[in-house]
Amino acid sequence: xxxxxxxxxxxxxxxxxxxxxxxxxxxxxxxxxxxxxxxxxxxxxxxxxxxxxxxxxxxxxxxxxxxxxxxxxxxxxxxxxxxxxxxxxxxxxxxxxxxxxxxxxxxxxxxxxxxxxxxxxxxxxxxxxxxxxxxxxxxxxxxxxxxxxxxxxxxxxxxxxxxxxxxxxxxxxxxxxxxxxxxxxxxxxxxxxxxxxxxxxxxxxxxxxxxxxxxxxxxxxxxxxxxxxxxxxxxxxxxxxxxxxxxxxxxxxxxxxxxxxxxxxxxxxxxxxxxxxxxxxxxxxxxxxxxxxxxxxxxxxxxxxxxxxxxxxxxxxxxxxxxxxxxxxxxxxxxxxxxxxxxxxxxxxxxxxxxxxxxxxxxxxxxxxxxxxxxxxxxxxxxxxxxxxxxxxxx
Ligand code: GLA
Numbered sequence: 106x107x108x109x110x111x112x113x114x115x116x117x118x119x120x121x122x123x124x125x126x127x128x129x130x131x132x133x134x135x136x137x138x139x140x141x142x143x144x145x146x147x148x149x150x151x152x153x154x155x156x157x158x159x160x161x162x163x164x165x166x167x168x169x170x171x172x173x174x175x176x177x178x179x180x181x182x183x184x185x186x187x188x189x190x191x192x193x194x195x196x197x198x199x200x201x202x203x204x205x206x207x208x209x210x211x212x213x214x215x216x217x218x219x220x221x222x223x224x225x226x227x228x229x230x231x232x233x234x235x236x237x238x239x240x241x242x243x244x245x246x247x248x249x250x251x252x253x254x255x256x257x258x259x260x261x262x263x264x265x266x267x268x269x270x271x272x273x274x275x276x277x278x279x280x281x282x283x284x285x286x287x288x289x290x291x292x293x294x295x296x297x298x299x300x301x302x303x304x305x306x307x308x309x310x311x312x313x314x315x316x317x318x319x320x321x322x323x324x325x326x327x328x329x330x331x332x333x334x335x336x337x338x339x340x341x342x343x344x345x346x347x348x349x350x351x352x353x354x355x356x357x358x359x360x361x362x363x364x365x366x367x368x369x370x371x372x373x374x375x376x377x378x379x380x381x382x383x384x385x386x387x388x389x390x391x392x393x394x395x396x397x398x399x400x401x402x403x404x405x406x407x408x409x410x411x412x413x414x415x416x417x418x419x420x421x422x423x424x425x426x427x428x429x430x431x432x433x434x435x436x437x438x439x440x441x442x443x444x445x446x447x448x449x450x451x452x453x454x455x456x457x458x459x460x461x462x463x464x465x466x467x468x469x470x471x472x473x474x475x476x477x478x479x480x481x482x483x484x485x486x487x488x489x490x491x492x493x494x495x496x497x498x499x500x
Pocket of ligand 1: 157291
């Protein structure tokens with residue numbers, strides 16, 4: 106049963122996107138798709154790496170998203186085609202194995218495998234996938250894929266999941282099939298987004314609160330165009346350093362550590378672990394403060410909180426690459442900037458700026474110009490708005 110949600114903004118661009126996907130569907134499978142799902146990427150406005158430490162994150166599910174056009178099959182076979190990667194996968198629902206050679210195939214296999222482990226009855230399908238979330242850029246294209254797929258299986262199967270549960274299944278698929286021991290941020294953002302709002306997520310009790318940004322503040326994503334990979338080891342290493350810190354200090358997670366407690370026992374930790382802990386404790390505390398500053402248009406606070414987040418990410422958590430430093434300089438020198446910082450896991454990819462809406466176009470032009478001159482690479486710079494979480498939609 107299709108839900109009656111209809112939140113896709115039918116612009117000329119989205120109509121062309123749907124037509125393109127229908128053409129691909131006809132060419133690949135013959136006939137027409139009968140159901141559509143989508144899920145957004147996200148950008149974190151504050152709270153780098155706080156999710157797996159059970160702290161807070163301020164996240165914006167964004168208007169860049171993953172779409173799926175699908176048609177049910179009765180023979181238990183799943184056939185999927187990614188337009189972005191020009192890749193196909195085919196598997197039987199009664200035998201879903203991991204593969205050695207493809208991250209994408211493990212993502213698309215992981216979701217149905219986890220849903221079945223949870224006792225849900227799945228139907229096979231033919232499906233075309235198209236994403237406007239850039240891949241491996243820190244905007245969580247993988248969670249958008251997982252959550253759009255889970256929604257597709259939900260619609261095909263005729264059962265419904267709470268968005269919170271869907272997010273947890275997406276995370277489990279990422280852990281078990283893609284081999285990335287991520288926190289809950291990305292999948293929660295992909296499932297719980299609301300039009301025009303940011304979400305303040307408590308990663309311990311998994312509650313969210315909507316946060317409205319003051320009307321004259323725009324969120325602008327600036328892509329360094331240097332790709333990052335999370336399975337590269339650094340992410341797992343940061344996570345394990347945080348776990349070591351929590352274990353030595355006798356707390357269940359770094360969420361439970363106050364700055365004072367950390368300062369009084371810092372000498373029990375190695376210098377590296379102490380710096381990681383210091384960053385997480387301060388970063389998590391900045392989340393509520395930035396939410397308040399963005400709602401009340403407190404520009405001094407926006408600027409200083411974002412600056413402290415970036416400095417900590419660079420000096421304490423060490424997730425800032427040279428390309429990110431260059432981009433930070435370009436963002437801070439551009440007209441209308443209120444604050445700027447890293448986004449996602451760091452190590453390259455996208456960054457985020459908060460910009461006075463009267464200057465968004467001038468900001469964009471300035472960043473493109475200065476970053477291109479500094480690096481000989483043209484960056485992508487997009488203003489984004491808050492988008493709804495994973496859903497089925499009608500054409
Ligand atoms: C990646 C992970 C998330 C989160 C961020 C950093 O996107 O998938 O769970 O840890 O990095 O905040």
